[in-house]
Amino acid sequence: MSRICKDGFEREFIEEKKEMYGIAYTQNILSGRWKYLILWFLKTKEHRYSEIKAFLWDISQGSLTKQLRELETDGLIKREVFPEVPPRVEYSLTSKGEALIPIIDLMEEFGKKFGEKE
Structure with a gap:
């Protein structure tokens, strides 16, 4: 490319x-290895960093931070910081990110149909 x-x-x-x-x-x-799964995890509701990290238990903190920043830069997710002590940060899909969900759902269906047969 x-x-x-x-x-x-x-x-x-x-x-x-x-x-x-x-x-x-x-x-x-x-x-990016984790972006599809992050978007899939955020498709139903917003989540905090620690929830995403627990869901993707095998990802390093640095990799998760990098993937979240790239998704935010590309306009697929929104990072909202709440003015609390300690600060609370939540991630959610933007309308652009929501537009990708049907593609990710199709990927999920494809994987379920063909993934275990190999």
Whole structure:
């Protein structure tokens, strides 16, 4: 692929590969081992960092923080800090993140149908 920076693709790539740009864009914002699972976990309600960490028990703190920051930067999740002592932080899906849920649900169905047969 022709990604030049965290902000997107080169204009030439977008214009020359219009038929596959949508797939490349979606793949790009979902790249990362844990992003699909984080979005799936947030699909029904907001969660705190510790809840996400407990759900993804095998992820390191650094990896989780990185994945959450990237999802936030790409506009898929929202991070809300509540002015309490100690501070409470909750993560939830944005409308852009919610738009990906049908794709993630299809991935879940596909995995259930074909995953255990191999």
